[in-house]
Amino acid sequence: MEAVMSFRATSRVSFQAVSSLNNRPKFTSSGMSLPISRTLMVEQKCRIRAQQSDSKDGSATLSTVGDSEGDALKIKEWEVARLQDEIAASQGIRIRRRPPTGPPLHYVGPFEFPLQNEGNTPCNILEEIVWNKDVEVSQRKERRPLSVLKKALENAPPARDFIGALREANLRTGLPGLIAEVKKASPSRGVLRENFDPVEIARAYEKGGAACLSVLTDEKYFQGSFENLEAIRSAGIKCPLLCKEFIIDAWQIYYARSKGADAILLIAAVLPDLDIRYMTQICKMLGLAALVEVHDEREMDRVLGIDGIELIGINNRDLGTFEVDISNTKKLLEGERGEMIRQKDIIVVGESGLFTPADIAYVQQAGVKAVLVGESIVKQSDPTKGITGLFGKDISF
Numbered sequence: 001m002e003a004v005m006s007f008r009a010t011s012r013v014s015f016q017a018v019s020s021l022n023n024r025p026k027f028t029s030s031g032m033s034l035p036i037s038r039t040l041m042v043e044q045k046c047r048i049r050a051q052q053s054d055s056k057d058g059s060a061t062l063s064t065v066g067d068s069e070g071d072a073l074k075i076k077e078w079e080v081a082r083l084q085d086e087i088a089a090s091q092g093i094r095i096r097r098r099p100p101t102g103p104p105l106h107y108v109g110p111f112e113f114p115l116q117n118e119g120n121t122p123c124n125i126l127e128e129i130v131w132n133k134d135v136e137v138s139q140r141k142e143r144r145p146l147s148v149l150k151k152a153l154e155n156a157p158p159a160r161d162f163i164g165a166l167r168e169a170n171l172r173t174g175l176p177g178l179i180a181e182v183k184k185a186s187p188s189r190g191v192l193r194e195n196f197d198p199v200e201i202a203r204a205y206e207k208g209g210a211a212c213l214s215v216l217t218d219e220k221y222f223q224g225s226f227e228n229l230e231a232i233r234s235a236g237i238k239c240p241l242l243c244k245e246f247i248i249d250a251w252q253i254y255y256a257r258s259k260g261a262d263a264i265l266l267i268a269a270v271l272p273d274l275d276i277r278y279m280t281q282i283c284k285m286l287g288l289a290a291l292v293e294v295h296d297e298r299e300m301d302r303v304l305g306i307d308g309i310e311l312i313g314i315n316n317r318d319l320g321t322f323e324v325d326i327s328n329t330k331k332l333l334e335g336e337r338g339e340m341i342r343q344k345d346i347i348v349v350g351e352s353g354l355f356t357p358a359d360i361a362y363v364q365q366a367g368v369k370a371v372l373v374g375e376s377i378v379k380q381s382d383p384t385k386g387i388t389g390l391f392g393k394d395i396s397f
């Protein structure tokens with residue numbers, strides 16, 4: 001990093017390259033504290049120069065502090081993150097992994113620095129969740145580094161065959177295999193079930209004929225937890241478990257496995273192709289299934305271009321707007337896409353907004369071999385009966 005830039009000055013403004021836990025630049029009450037990429041530095045230089053001419057004696061001072069090797073590394077990391085956002089954007093991904101940083105819009109200091117900060121507000125709920133997740137994961141990682149986590153895997157219960165269970169259920173019932181979701185609340189629906197006992201719900205689902213379960217682990221937006229996942233696994237539930245989490249870092253995959261997950265979710269609206277490739281490899285290594293979730297044609301085409309994908313979820317809910325439309329499943333399975341999916345023997349899961357036997361028949365007709373259902377069954381006082389109602393018949397063993 002450039003050492004100290006100094007212009008003769010009447011006032012002095014210090015930029016400190018400090019990063020927060022998640023390497024995200026921070027704004028502290030004691031002053032400005034932000035990592036500065038070279039580009040930004042150049043911009044700032046220009047702005048200072050512009051302001052210089054406004055000042056009485058035509059001068060200003062700008063100095064950088066904290067230019068240790070560690071800080072330089074953090075700045076590099078930040079620059080890499082911005083680059084990753086650019087790559088993601090080129091793949092049509094609107095969700096940025098972190099806020100693009102910069103001081104608050106109306107900062108008033110010795111100088112007013114109109115740094116780039118538009119877009120420091122999340123563009124939608126999915127982006128907000130991802131930004132929060134980034135902070136959460138950084139904190140969790142500090143407590144349990146990957147090396148420690150890898151050791152913990154030795155004591156984790158063995159991974160079970162998630163995809164095999166879906167295929168089996170589909171053959172057994174002639175209906176889509178059910179992934180029944182243990183979900184207390186969601187940002188779109190609020191609290192779905194007040195009296196929420198995750199193990200009791202999981203047992204009821206299993207009894208009702210669910211092939212697999214999906215367990216929400218996000219705390220902030222879904223009131224889920226890894227404790228719920230762990231509890232369901234250690235209660236002796238046989239159904240393989242999907243850890244329903246917003247995965248943005250490979251560390252989370254190891255963590256999910258250590259808590260007893262048999263499958264994890266990868267959201268194409270959040271993850272660039274390279275991440276999906278890398279993360280599915282990790283899943284294979286750990287014996288986990290990866291459910292890769294798409295919502296539109298572009299995401300579907302990206303995912304179909306990645307080798308080794310075995311399970312694709314079509315979400316009928318737009319995670320940005322919460323809009324639900326079950327014809328989305330049909331739309332994404334029409335024509336060549338459907339053909340390719342059959343050729344590759346990929347299992348497709350119809351996700352969200354499924355309430356009635358007619359809904360199930362509709363997505364099955366469209367080509368799904370499995371469905372992921374939460375709200376319509378978790379809300380029932382007896383979730384076992386909820387499953388029978390959803391399929392219009394008893395699908396239990």
Ligand SMILES: O=P(O)(O)OC[C@@H](O)[C@@H](O)c1c[nH]c2ccccc12
Nearest residue numbers: 315351352353354372373374375376
């Ligand atoms: O409750 P529903 O409408 O039946 O939806 C279940 C599931 O598809 C939904 O919870 C979901 C699909 N993809 C997600 C990604 C994150 C969180 C939640 C989800």
